[in-house]
Amino acid sequence: MGVSAFAPASIGNVSVGFDILGAALKPIDGQILGDNVDVYPGDSEFDLSIEGWFASKLPADPKKNICYDAYVGFKDLLAEKGIAVKPVKMVLKKNLPIGSGLGSSAASIVAAVEALNAFHDYPLSKDEALMLMGRLEGKISGSVHFDNVAPCYLGGIQLMVEEAGIITETVPSFADWYWVSCYPGITVSTAAARAILPKEYSRSTCITFGRQIASFIQASHTGNEKLAAAVLKDVLAEPYRRELIPGYDDAMAKGMELGALAGGISGSGPSIFVVMKDLAKAEELQEYLKKNFIQNDDGFCNICRIDTDGTVVTSI
Numbered sequence: 143m144g145v146s147a148f149a150p151a152s153i154g155n156v157s158v159g160f161d162i163l164g165a166a167l168k169p170i171d172g173q174i175l176g177d178n179v180d181v182y183p184g185d186s187e188f189d190l191s192i193e194g195w196f197a198s199k200l201p202a203d204p205k206k207n208i209c210y211d212a213y214v215g216f217k218d219l220l221a222e223k224g225i226a227v228k229p230v231k232m233v234l235k236k237n238l239p240i241g242s243g244l245g246s247s248a249a250s251i252v253a254a255v256e257a258l259n260a261f262h263d264y265p266l267s268k269d270e271a272l273m274l275m276g277r278l279e280g281k282i283s284g285s286v287h288f289d290n291v292a293p294c295y296l297g298g299i300q301l302m303v304e305e306a307g308i309i310t311e312t313v314p315s316f317a318d319w320y321w322v323s324c325y326p327g328i329t330v331s332t333a334a335a336r337a338i339l340p341k342e343y344s345r346s347t348c349i350t351f352g353r354q355i356a357s358f359i360q361a362s363h364t365g366n367e368k369l370a371a372a373v374l375k376d377v378l379a380e381p382y383r384r385e386l387i388p389g390y391d392d393a394m395a396k397g398m399e400l401g402a403l404a405g406g407i408s409g410s411g412p413s414i415f416v417v418m419k420d421l422a423k424a425e426e427l428q429e430y431l432k433k434n435f436i437q438n439d440d441g442f443c444n445i446c447r448i449d450t451d452g453t454v455v456t457s458i
């Protein structure tokens with residue numbers, strides 16, 4: 143008897159909260175947008191096989207997969223508690239494209255840690271698991287940031303607090319917003335997209351950033367949709383990253399023409415997201431993006447709601 147953990151795609155930053163805000167996504171048509179990790183009793187200490195649409199884009203050596211690092215990190219934490227890890231056979235179903243801006247590595251990390259935790263009857267608390275997930279994400283992207291792993295694990299829109307013993311807090315989301323998410327099919331490495339950002343920002347940019355994120359959180363808690371949409375803007379990363387994404391400005395302009403509330407880069411790109419309220423207009427935008435923004439057969443476009451479930455574990 144084994145366990146299976148499904149971890150959804152996520153939007154890092156959500157424009158207004160660079161490194162500190164993230165949202166989990168669920169397509170409205172029931173399509174699977176996330177990674178799965180199954181864990182079974184193993185014949186040896188560790189075994190990993192990789193399946194799924196994007197399996198061939200990952201290193202062939204299982205020990206170069208982030209799921210292996212998840213296993214090692216999990217085992218080390220259990221050792222600190224005096225608990226022995228069981229022999230495991232892990233199966234990663236890699237459904238999210240790598241370097242996509244959809245929180246692909248985060249989904250593998252979260253699914254792996256949660257599946258291992260469930261298989262061992264949850265020796266790690268949620269905070270311990272989340273800390274491990276953040277550390278593993280940092281190993282890949284060069285800096286510890288929770289804006290993909292936290293929503294992927296816990297669901298909803300998550301604000302990274304990281305003070306007073308609290309890692310993250312759930313931010314209320316607008317239930318009638320559609321999030322049109324489009325992956326153009328090309329790759330942008332998170333580490334490279336971070337390297338092009340300035341090391342320092344001007345005082346006025348810092349004040350604008352603080353004003354906008356504070357206003358977004360306030361508006362989300364008070365249900366002020368107009369204000370939330372108005373401040374859903376990115377002054378830290380988008381000005382520098384938009385040039386890495388062919389067709390970005392045209393895609394945003396089309397969204398606005400169709401009545402979008404807001405839009406921006408999903409994580410470090412090249413995926414984008416556009417927030418819309420009218421389903422027919424969202425479908426029109428989806429068609430436009432499929433024809434004009436997607437660059438090759440790897441690309442796809444989904445109309446999503448915020449996924450409030452986060453990672454879901456089932457017995458298999």
Ligand SMILES: Nc1ncnc2c1ncn2[C@@H]1O[C@H](COP(=O)(O)OP(=O)(O)OP(=O)(O)O)[C@@H](O)[C@H]1O
Binds near residue numbers: 201330
């Ligand atoms: N299971 C895995 N899923 C994704 N990437 C993995 C995995 N295992 C190892 N990697 C490696 O980690 C790196 C991930 O790169 P990067 O952080 O740019 O992508 P990402 O996390 O998929 O991006 P994004 O968060 O924008 O979707 C790649 O070099 C990839 O080969």
Ligand SMILES: N[C@@H](CCO)C(=O)O
Binds near residue numbers: 161411
């Ligand atoms: N906050 C991270 C997310 C990466 O998906 C970044 O923008 O670099």
